[in-house]
Amino acid sequence: MLMYQAPLEGITGYIYRKAIFQYFGGVDKYFSPFISPYEKRIITNKERHQLCPDNNPGFLVPQIMTTNAEGFLQLTNLLFNDYGYKEFNLNFGCPSGTVVSKGRGAGSLRDLDALKLFLDNIMSATDLDISIKTRLGLHNVDEFEEILELFNQYKLKELIIHPRIRDEFYRGLPHKDLYAKACLNSSNPLVYNGDIKSKEDFTDLSELSNPAYDKFSKPCKEEIMPTHAIMIGRGMVENPAIFRVLTGGNAATSLELNAFLTQIEEAYLSEFSGETPVLYKLKEIWSYMGNFLIKEYNVNEKIIKKLIKTKKISEYRIYKNEILKEF
DSSP, rough: OOEEEOOTTTTSSHHHHHHHHHTOOOOOOEEEBOOOOSSOSSSSHHHHHHHHHGOOOOOOEEEEOOOHHHHHHHHHHHHHHHHHEEEEEEEEOOOOOHHTTTTGGGGGGOOHHHHHHHHHHHTTTTHHHEEEEEEEEOOOOOOOOOHHHHHHHHSSSOOOEEEEEEGGGSSSOOOOOHHHHHHOOOOOOOEESOOOSSSHHHHHGGGGGOOTOOSSSSSOOTOOOOOOEESHHHHHHHTTTTTHHHHOOOOOOOHHHHHHHHHHHHHHHHHSSSHHHHHHHHHHHHHHHHHHHHHHHOHHHHHHHHHHOOHHHHHHHHHHHHHHHHO
């Protein structure tokens, strides 16, 4: 089964992706945090920097958030002509209130007629590979049947499903029963995304690739669309070695984590002016990874709290070293 990295806005930019690639690997596809074309500009210099192939040693798929067909086609053509990108991902899953209020991300699922018109326009105008990332709906899981029927009308590179509705954000358990039904009814290759944080989670999900699997939906014969890839976002930031672990490799060592975090810190210091923005971005990583280290390595929670509160890089380094000496 293939392993994909899900994007987290503000964290998994090219600096983070390069560090994952160098120290842990195991990722078959990286996905960029979303970019959106606008009338006054198609792409910013900052976005170009993030997407430049020289800054991305792994296989990168630009993720785009829009329902404007003209803007989408202009942006994808530009990225194909300038950088050679041939595959793009459309984000219909982001649950952010700001995004949804503008009819983007999961907000795109509110009006399926408008979404169909958008997809008709872009699919008839491009030969590039398009994948879609979606949720089950906005307010109710019953919305998913019609959503899946819509996506089945197109030949997609992949359909990535996060089996929650928008209103759930990341709370509660994913609706694996509905994902299993998608395996029966999807005409496109499927990718599962949501709460894969351990070997146990992975093993449970892997059963959905078995044509005989009937735990959630019957009958489940050879017509099932197997799960051919998983996508992990938050679980990767919590545990940078998760892809390696899921494929039978070793857990992260303190030496690896130290080198990984040091490379990210030094790259941020080179890119940003002043310590404040650098500390902010480092603390975003630790807000995920700290909880994992407490749970899996019994790291002292008080030291992690001190690191999160510090306002100086010098203090951050002291606390980081203390934490990584504990295992």
